[in-house]
Amino acid sequence: MxxxxxxxxxxxxxxxxxxxxxxxxxxxxxxxxxxxxxxxxxxxxxxxxxxxxxxxxxxxxxxxxxxxxxxxxxxxxxxxxxxxxxxxxxxxxxxxxxxxxxxxxxxxxxxxxxxxxxxxxxxxxxxxxxxxxxxxxxxxxxxxNGGAVAADPMVRDYLTDIGSRVRVGSSLWERTIQGGNAVWIDFATWERVTGKPEKFPPTDHTHTTITTDGGKLTVTPNGTLSHFVGTARVMGFNNKGVMDEGSVPIGRVTGTIPLSRLAGPFDLIASEDGSWSVSPNGSISHYVRGRRVSGFDNEGEMNAGTVPASRLTGTVTRPVSTSGAGRFGGAWANNITSSTRRSVYMEGDGTLGHTASSKRYKKRIKPWDGLTDEQFELLMVVTYEWREGIGEQGQIEVGVIAEELAANGMQWAVVFDDQGRPDSVNYDRVVLALIPWIKRKVRSIEDRLAVLEG
Structure with missing residues (x-):
C-alpha cells in the first residue's frame, strides 16, 4: 500500500x-x-x-x-x-x-x-x-468553503497562525491579538453575542406535575406542593410554605431532602430532637431546647451554632459544608472509638457509605503486584494551593495530580467525573499499591545482604 x-x-x-x-x-x-x-x-x-x-x-x-x-x-x-x-x-x-x-x-x-x-x-x-x-x-x-471544523480543541496547539478560525463543538475559536500577544478567543460565547436583549420577558405558564426519580411533585390550584411516591402522599408544603407530612411518615422514606436550598417565609418545623426554622433572609437554623445547634446560611453552607456539634449524639461530629447542589463535603468522623468504627467514603453524587473488607463480601481474590518500578519513578508528590473559590486560600497542600496518575496507567487510583476527566485521587489505593512494591524492594535488599554475608 x-x-x-x-x-x-x-x-x-x-x-x-x-x-x-x-x-x-x-x-x-x-x-x-x-x-x-x-x-x-x-x-x-x-x-x-x-x-x-x-x-x-x-x-x-x-x-x-x-x-x-x-x-x-x-x-x-x-x-x-x-x-x-x-x-x-x-x-x-x-x-x-x-x-x-x-x-x-x-x-x-x-x-x-x-x-x-x-x-x-x-x-x-x-x-x-x-x-x-x-x-x-x-x-x-x-x-x-472558508470554514474549519475540528473534533478536539487541542488542534489549537498546532494551528497557531494568527487569523486561524476553527469550530469545535459549540465553540468558535479564533487566533487573534490581544495586548500584543497571539491568543485564542472563543467568539461563540454568550458574552460575545451582539444585539442580544438584556432580559427576556416572562411568559405565562403553569406546572401541574413534575416527574422525579422517586415519584412526582404536584402543585394544586391553591398553591400547595405535594410529593407522591406511587399513590401515597409523602410530604409537601402548604401555600404558606410550611412543610408537612403526608400519609406515609417521612422517616420511612429513603433518600435525601436538600434543605440547603430552601428559602422563603417558612414557619417553625418540629423535629424529634428540636426544631428547624427559616429566617426571612433564607437561612435555616436547627434549635435544640432553645439553643441554635447548626444550620445553613442563605448561600447553602452549613455552619455550627452556639452548641458545639461534637457534643451532639450521632455520626457527624464536626461542622461540614455543602456544595451548591446541597451535597455534603468536608471531614466526617464517628464519635464511637471502638472495634465497631468504620471508614466512611463519599460517592460523586454525595452518597455516604463505609468500606467493607471482610472476605465474606469478596470473590476472585488474588495477589496484586501494585506499582511497577516505572510507575514509582513517575509518581511525583507536589505542593500546591487551591484556586480562587476552591478550598482554603493561602494554605499549602501536599498531594499528587490525578491527570499524571491516569497518564501513568494508574487509573485504578483516579476518580473520573461524568465527562471522563480525572477529578480526584483515591489516596488509600495509592498507599496499598506501595505495599507490594516495598516488599519486593525489601526482598531484593535481603537477597543482596545474604550474598554479601555469605
Whole structure:
C-alpha cells in the first residue's frame, strides 16, 4: 500500500489542481469523516489509520488502504502525524514518541513546507503493561468553503497562525491579538453575542406535575406542593410554605431532602430532637431546647451554632459544608472509638457509605503486584494551593495530580467525573499499591545482604 501524492515539484493535472485550490487558505485538512482516522489495534500496541485523502502545505495525498503502525513500550502520549518530505517527495505516517504529559509532540527537524512538515492527526495514550491504546484524541481538521471544523480543541496547539478560525463543538475559536500577544478567543460565547436583549420577558405558564426519580411533585390550584411516591402522599408544603407530612411518615422514606436550598417565609418545623426554622433572609437554623445547634446560611453552607456539634449524639461530629447542589463535603468522623468504627467514603453524587473488607463480601481474590518500578519513578508528590473559590486560600497542600496518575496507567487510583476527566485521587489505593512494591524492594535488599554475608 502506498500514499499517492501530488505537488512535490512535478506536473499537476487540472483535477488535482482543482482539489488543492478548494482548500486554499488552510494549512491542513482531511476530506472525509473517516479519512486518516486513527483507531486502536488490530495487534497489541498498534494503531490503524484509515484510508482517505488529505492535503497540507500545497501537497495532496491519497491513501488507498488501511495503514498499521506499532508503538514502543512505555507509558506516554504519542503523536501520529502525516509526514511530508520534499527531499524524497513522499508522504508517510509516522508516530512521534512523547512523554507522560498530554501534549502534541513536535519534531525540531520538521521546519515546515518545502523541507519537512508534520500534520498531526491523532494523540494516543499508552500505559506500561497494557497492550491497547488507553485514549485517542482526534487531531484532524476539516477545512472547506472558508470554514474549519475540528473534533478536539487541542488542534489549537498546532494551528497557531494568527487569523486561524476553527469550530469545535459549540465553540468558535479564533487566533487573534490581544495586548500584543497571539491568543485564542472563543467568539461563540454568550458574552460575545451582539444585539442580544438584556432580559427576556416572562411568559405565562403553569406546572401541574413534575416527574422525579422517586415519584412526582404536584402543585394544586391553591398553591400547595405535594410529593407522591406511587399513590401515597409523602410530604409537601402548604401555600404558606410550611412543610408537612403526608400519609406515609417521612422517616420511612429513603433518600435525601436538600434543605440547603430552601428559602422563603417558612414557619417553625418540629423535629424529634428540636426544631428547624427559616429566617426571612433564607437561612435555616436547627434549635435544640432553645439553643441554635447548626444550620445553613442563605448561600447553602452549613455552619455550627452556639452548641458545639461534637457534643451532639450521632455520626457527624464536626461542622461540614455543602456544595451548591446541597451535597455534603468536608471531614466526617464517628464519635464511637471502638472495634465497631468504620471508614466512611463519599460517592460523586454525595452518597455516604463505609468500606467493607471482610472476605465474606469478596470473590476472585488474588495477589496484586501494585506499582511497577516505572510507575514509582513517575509518581511525583507536589505542593500546591487551591484556586480562587476552591478550598482554603493561602494554605499549602501536599498531594499528587490525578491527570499524571491516569497518564501513568494508574487509573485504578483516579476518580473520573461524568465527562471522563480525572477529578480526584483515591489516596488509600495509592498507599496499598506501595505495599507490594516495598516488599519486593525489601526482598531484593535481603537477597543482596545474604550474598554479601555469605
Amino acid at each position: 502506498t500514499i499517492e501524492s501530488v505537488g512535490y515539484e512535478r506536473a499537476i493535472t487540472y483535477t488535482d489542481l482543482g482539489v488543492l485550490l478548494s482548500t486554499t487558505g488552510s494549512v491542513y485538512t482531511v476530506f472525509g469523516t473517516t479519512d486518516f482516522q486513527v483507531k486502536g489495534g488490530p495487534g497489541p500496541r498498534e494503531v490503524s489509520i484509515s484510508p482517505g485523502a488529505a492535503s497540507g502545505r500545497g501537497i495532496y495525498d491519497v491513501s488507498d488502504a488501511t495503514e498499521i503502525r506499532p508503538a514502543a513500550p512505555g507509558t506516554r502520549w504519542d503523536t501520529v502525524v502525516l509526514r511530508r518530505n520534499w527531499a524524497t517527495k513522499t508522504t508517510d505516517i509516522v508516530i512521534l514518541q512523547g512523554t507522560a504529559t498530554k501534549a502534541i509532540k513536535k519534531d525540531p527537524a520538521a521546519t515546515g513546507g518545502g523541507v519537512l512538515d508534520d500534520q498531526p492527526i491523532a494523540l494516543v495514550r499508552w500505559a506500561s503493561g497494557q497492550t491497547a491504546a488507553q485514549e485517542i484524541v482526534d487531531l484532524r481538521v476539516w477545512t472547506r
